[in-house]
Amino acid sequence: MSDRRSGGAWSVAADCIDLRTTAGRLDRAADSANDCFAGVVVLAGSLPADTAVVSPGSALEVGRLVGSLSVGSRSLAGLGMRTTLTARSLRWSATAYERADQLRTGTRATLRWAAAPVVGPAVLGGVGVAWVGGYADGGVPGGNARAMATLTELLREHPELTYEVLDLARLIVPGVLAEGRNLFEAQVVSVVAVGMQFGVLRDDRPLTVRPVTPYARPVTRSGRPLTIAGYLDEQGALESDRAGSTDSRVRVHRIVKPDGSAGWVVQVPGTQDWSMTGSSTPSDGTANLRTMAALPSTLYPAIETALRTAMRQAGVPPGREPVMLVGHSQGGIVATRLAQDQRFRSTFRVTSVVTAGSPVSRMALPPSVTSFDVAHSTDVVPRTDAADSPDVLNRYAYDLDPTPEPGDESDLFAVHGARRYAASARRVADPSSTDPNVVAFYGQGAAFFDPSGTATDTVYDFSLQRPPAPPPQPP
Known part of the structure; x- marks a missing residue:
C-alpha cells in the first residue's frame, strides 16, 4: 500500500465546492459580458442618424464593430452564453460527483456485509489453522509467534480483510438499534448489555x-x-x-x-x-x-x-x-x-x-x-x-x-x-x-x-x- 489522504482539501466535498465556486465566478463573468452587450446595443441605437451622411466611413466602421460585438460565437452575447453553459456544466459535474461518491460508499458497505459470511470464515479458518499449528509446535496462547505472524502478514497484504472479519463478528451479534446510534454502535451496546448481565463491563463508580x-x-x-x-x-x-x-x-x-x-x-x-x-x-x-x-x-x-x-x-x-x-x-x-x-x-x-x-x-x-x-x-x-x-x-x-x-x-x-x-x-x-x-x-x-x-x-x-x-x- 501507499499513504492515503482524505478529507479536507483532499475530499470530494472540497472538489465539489471548488467546482461550484468556479461556476459562481463564471456566472458573474457571464453577467458582465451580457451587461457589456446591452451597453453596446444601447450605444449603437443612440448614434445620430446623420452620421452615415456626414462620415460614411466612420459609420461603416462603427457598424462593423457593433456587429462583431453583437453577433457570432466571438461576440459578447456568445461569450456570455458559453460562460453560462460552462458554469452549468460545472454544477452538474459537482452533483454527479457527489451522487457517485454516495453510491460508491453505499455499495461498498452493502458488499462488505454480503461478503462477510463468505470471506470472514475463510480468514478466521486460516488463522485458526495457523494457531493450532502453533500449538502442535509447542506454542503457548500468549506467545504464539507463528499464528501472530500469519495474521500480521495477511492483514499487511490485505488490510481490507480486517473489515470482513469484523463484519462477520458483528453479524453474530444481533444488536438493537437505539435512538441516535448507528447500527455499529447499537451492536456494541448489545455486547455491553450482555456483559453487564454477567457482572463485567460495568462503569458505575465515579x-x-x-x-x-x-x-x-x-x-x-x-x-x-x-x-x-x-x-x-x-x-x-x-x-x-x-x-x-x-x-x-x-x-x-x-x-x-x-x-x-x-x-x-x-x-x-x-x-x-x-x-x-x-x-x-x-x-x-x-x-x-x-x-x-x-x-x-x-x-x-x-x-x-x-x-x-x-x-x-x-x-x-x-x-x-x-x-x-x-x-x-x-x-x-x-x-x-x-x-x-x-x-x-x-x-x-x-x-x-x-x-x-x-x-x-x-x-x-x-x-x-x-x-x-x-x-x-x-x-x-x-x-x-x-x-x-x-x-x-x-x-x-x-x-x-x-x-x-x-x-x-x-x-x-x-x-x-x-x-x-x-x-x-x-x-x-x-x-x-x-x-x-x-x-x-x-x-x-x-x-x-x-x-x-x-x-x-x-x-x-x-x-x-x-x-x-x-x-x-x-x-
Whole structure:
C-alpha cells in the first residue's frame, strides 16, 4: 500500500465546492459580458442618424464593430452564453460527483456485509489453522509467534480483510438499534448489555481526580517545539511511564504565545489495561467498549474535572480560550466523543482534535471542530469500527504505511504504539509541509502549536483512578 489522504482539501466535498465556486465566478463573468452587450446595443441605437451622411466611413466602421460585438460565437452575447453553459456544466459535474461518491460508499458497505459470511470464515479458518499449528509446535496462547505472524502478514497484504472479519463478528451479534446510534454502535451496546448481565463491563463508580507530583503545582516549560508529532511523542512517554500502574494520567497544557494569545491542549490516555471487570485503572477494556458504543463513561466527567481545575488554577474561565483534544488509541475515541458532546464542546470551546490509531471513522463531528486522524495501514485497532475514514471537509484523515522496524513481522500491535505514530506524523505533518490539510490544521489551531519553541507551556498532570468496589453486603 501507499499513504492515503482524505478529507479536507483532499475530499470530494472540497472538489465539489471548488467546482461550484468556479461556476459562481463564471456566472458573474457571464453577467458582465451580457451587461457589456446591452451597453453596446444601447450605444449603437443612440448614434445620430446623420452620421452615415456626414462620415460614411466612420459609420461603416462603427457598424462593423457593433456587429462583431453583437453577433457570432466571438461576440459578447456568445461569450456570455458559453460562460453560462460552462458554469452549468460545472454544477452538474459537482452533483454527479457527489451522487457517485454516495453510491460508491453505499455499495461498498452493502458488499462488505454480503461478503462477510463468505470471506470472514475463510480468514478466521486460516488463522485458526495457523494457531493450532502453533500449538502442535509447542506454542503457548500468549506467545504464539507463528499464528501472530500469519495474521500480521495477511492483514499487511490485505488490510481490507480486517473489515470482513469484523463484519462477520458483528453479524453474530444481533444488536438493537437505539435512538441516535448507528447500527455499529447499537451492536456494541448489545455486547455491553450482555456483559453487564454477567457482572463485567460495568462503569458505575465515579473516578477520583487529583493533581500529581511533580505537577501538583503547574510547571512552566519553554523552548520546546509544539507540533502534532511532539504531542504524540509526549503521549507515548506518558503511556510508557504508566504501564502497569493502577491509574490513568491526563495531561493539560496551557500554551501562551509571545503575542499573548493562548490555547489549551488536553492529552487523553490510551488503553492501559484490557480488563473488563472494573479494575482500578479507568482506561481499560470496559472504557473501550462503552466509548465505542456511545454509552456514558466515568472518563468523561473526570477529564472535564481535570480541565476545569487547570483553568481555575490559571484564572481562565472555561470558553475564553480554545481547546484541542489529543488522544492515542482509546484516548482518540474519548477525545472524539467529548468533541461530539454539545455541552462539553460549547462550555470549553473545543475546536480541534488529534487522534492516532483510533477507530473514530463512524463518529461524526460538528463543522465547528476539525480533526487530524492518523492511522497505520497495517494497524488493526483503528479498523475495529469497520469503516473508511469520512470524506468530509473537517476530518483530515491519513492512512499511512509505517516505517518498518524489526519485530513488525511477528507482532500484530507493534505499529500501534504512540511512538510509531509520532514518527509517521513527523513524516507527513511537519509544520513546514505544503500539504493543504496540514497547512490548514496548523493555521486553524495556531493557538496550540509553536514549532519555533517561543511559547510558554504550562503543564498540569492529573491522576484518574477508579475506587475499589464496595464489599458485598451480607444477606
